[in-house]
Amino acid sequence: xxxxxxxxxxxLTTRKLTWMAILMALQIVLGKLSFGTSFVxxxxxxxxxxxxxxxxxxxxxxxxxxxxxxxSNGLFGITGGGPFFLGFTLSVFVGxxxxxxxxxxxxxxxxxxxxxxxxVTVIVNIGLNTLWVHMLYQTPWKVLFGxxxxxxxxxxPIQILILGLVLRAMGRLHLSLDR
Amino acid sequence: xxxxxxxxxxPGNSFVHRLDPRTKLLASFYYIGIIFLADNWQTYLVxxxxxxxxxxxxxxxxxxxxxxxxxxxxxxxxxxxxQVFFTQGGHxxxxxxxxxxxxxxxxxxxxxxxxxVLIIFMSTLLTLTTPPxxxxxxxxxxxxxxxxxxxxxxxxxxxxxxxxxxxxxxMDETEKIMNAQRARGVDFGEGSLMQRIKSLVPLLxxxxxxxxxxxxxxxxxxxxxxxxxxxxxxxxxILKWHAADRWVGLSFIVLTIILIVLR
Numbered sequence: 001x002x003x004x005x006x007x008x009x010x011x012l013t014t015r016k017l018t019w020m021a022i023l024m025a026l027q028i029v030l031g032k033l034s035f036g037t038s039f040v041x042x043x044x045x046x047x048x049x050x051x052x053x054x055x056x057x058x059x060x061x062x063x064x065x066x067x068x069x070x071x072s073n074g075l076f077g078i079t080g081g082g083p084f085f086l087g088f089t090l091s092v093f094v095g096x097x098x099x100x101x102x103x104x105x106x107x108x109x110x111x112x113x114x115x116x117x118x119x120v121t122v123i124v125n126i127g128l129n130t131l132w133v134h135m136l137y138q139t140p141w142k143v144l145f146g147x148x149x150x151x152x153x154x155x156x157p158i159q160i161l162i163l164g165l166v167l168r169a170m171g172r173l174h175l176s177l178d179r
Numbered sequence: 180x181x182x183x184x185x186x187x188x189x190p191g192n193s194f195v196h197r198l199d200p201r202t203k204l205l206a207s208f209y210y211i212g213i214i215f216l217a218d219n220w221q222t223y224l225v226x227x228x229x230x231x232x233x234x235x236x237x238x239x240x241x242x243x244x245x246x247x248x249x250x251x252x253x254x255x256x257x258x259x260x261x262q263v264f265f266t267q268g269g270h271x272x273x274x275x276x277x278x279x280x281x282x283x284x285x286x287x288x289x290x291x292x293x294x295x296v297l298i299i300f301m302s303t304l305l306t307l308t309t310p311p312x313x314x315x316x317x318x319x320x321x322x323x324x325x326x327x328x329x330x331x332x333x334x335x336x337x338x339x340x341x342x343x344x345x346x347x348x349x350m351d352e353t354e355k356i357m358n359a360q361r362a363r364g365v366d367f368g369e370g371s372l373m374q375r376i377k378s379l380v381p382l383l384x385x386x387x388x389x390x391x392x393x394x395x396x397x398x399x400x401x402x403x404x405x406x407x408x409x410x411x412x413x414x415x416x417i418l419k420w421h422a423a424d425r426w427v428g429l430s431f432i433v434l435t436i437i438l439i440v441l442r
Contacts, residue, residue: 012334014401018394021341022349026390028342029349035367035375044379051387067339070318071311071346073302084302085211137258137291140265162376169384175391 016056019177020064023052027068040154042162049092050116050163051170053099054106055177061096061104068092087132095124106176108167114160121156187303188310194423195237195308200317202424207305209431211298216438223293225441229434230300237308247303248296255295263288315339316416333412341397349390356385 012020031045053061069092073084102116130144190196195203217223234244248255262284269282309317319336326332357367365378 012331013398014406015395015398017334017338018341018398018401019391021338022345022390022394022397024338024342025345025349026386028346029353032350033353035379036372040372044383047383063335064338067318067335068342071315071339071342073306084207085298086208133258137262137295138287139258139261143261143265158372158376162379165376165380166383166387169380170387173384173388175387 016177020052020056020060023048023055024064024068024071027052027064028072031072036158040151040158042155042158044162046095046120046159047163047166049096050099050103050167053096053101053116054103054108054167054170056100057104058097058100061100062093063096065092065096085132085136087135088129091124091128091132094128095120098123103167106171108164108171110164113164113167117156117160117163121152121159125152187306189239189243189307191238191308193236193238193308195233195304197421197423198308198427199418199420199424200309200313201320201418202420202427203305203309204314204317204321206427206431207301210301213431213435213438214294214297216435216442217290217294218442221441222438223290225434225437226297227293229430230297230304233304234300237304239304239307243307244300244303247299251295251299255292258295259288259292262291311343312340313416315343316418320418334408345393348393349386352389353382353386356382356389359385 027045027048030048031043033045034041034043036042049061049065052064056064066089069084069089098119099116102112102119126145126148130141130148133139133144134141214226217226234241264278264280264284266284266287267279267281268284269286271279271281272285273280305314315336318339319332322330322332322335360378360381361367365381367375367378367382369375370378
């Protein structure tokens with residue numbers, strides 16, 4: 001974690017720059033897909049965010065999240081299923097930052113993956129995003145929390161499983177930034 | 180995936196189209212901030228008239244703006260219904276268990292609906308009248324002061340341009356991989372949740388492998404052409420402030436004063 005916080009202020013080489021740009025584009029593309037049943041829908045966009053953290057650490061992943069949020073808004077007019085709002089941009093930053101904190105540099109053990117997804121779920125999805133929705137539309141707290149807790153209790157294990165499968169496959173294929 | 184429209188920019192030469200992209204981006208941010216000042220029907224009416232005037236000046240049909248609302252209609256209705264049935268106060272029209280239909284609930288529900296629509300209209304106005312690359316330029320200029328705290332502004336701007344350039348390419352790539360896996364028998368839309376999760380891995384891994392190969396090729400090509408970081412590079416598109424941008428700034432100041440007075 002110390003490496004993640006201090007080591008992620010790495011110098012940006014041309015290769016790192018292009019990898020990060022492509023991952024930002026993937027964040028937008030995957031964010032437009034969704035899978036699951038009619039009851040639970042999961043978008044794989046979070047995998048690109050997690051990969052930014054996995055390869056570049058918390059600060060770059062957070063920054064890339066902000067830029068992707070702005071780009072996505074520029075391309076589609078909506079971001080993350082709602083109109084543009086700076087609060088949600090901050091959520092994207094914190095999400096990328098947390099993934100970087102746990103997964104950088106290229107860690108893919110299950111404990112770190114579980115912790116990363118759980119922290120993002122609790123701090124970003126249940127905490128910050130609920131706050132923004134409440135601020136924007138004054139929806140009652142109790143109702144919002146109730147709905148979000150149920151949804152995230154189902155989605156978080158799915159995200160852990162997908163992220164685990166993807167990151168471990170990346171490790172097996174030696175898809176490393178320093179290859 | 181193929182139903183998705185990339186970039187919603189509608190070319191034109193209206194007053195709004197001609198505005199500097201920085202003005203439009205900053206104005207959109209500012210608008211979302213001052214919408215919180217509205218708390219009665221007079222303030223919402225002023226905001227509605229202001230937004231409709233901006234739309235009229237863009238010379239784009241109102242129908243395009245409704246298209247921006249349509250993908251979010253269920254989210255809007257859900258939020259409005261929560262507001263209507265869980266806000267208490269004023270005359271109670273109906274009550275059942277935890278649900279209450281009250282005077283304040285109906286008023287708040289209407290305000291939330293109008294707020295939702297106004298925010299979407301304004302952000303749609305930005306995207307319909309500004310090409311994505313101009314928006315990327317605007318973000319770069321807005322980030323420019325951060326250069327003084329050693330923030331890599333030029334690199335970030337280049338990243339934005341590369342990401343924008345590759346969104347359509349990667350969308351095609353995703354579609355191609357999905358079709359290739361379908362031909363091998365993978366079914367993305369059928370089966371239990373577990374089967375659907377498993378079917379995602381044969382899509383994601385080839386997509387990441389081919390994307391990183393593209394990134395490597397691009398880095399090699401950039402270095403072969405002498406790319407050595409962004410500092411000192413000249414610009415193809417140069418942004419300039421005009422009188423119209425100052426008028427827009429002034430109109431937002433006047434709008435803020437009116438909202439504060441009417442609150």
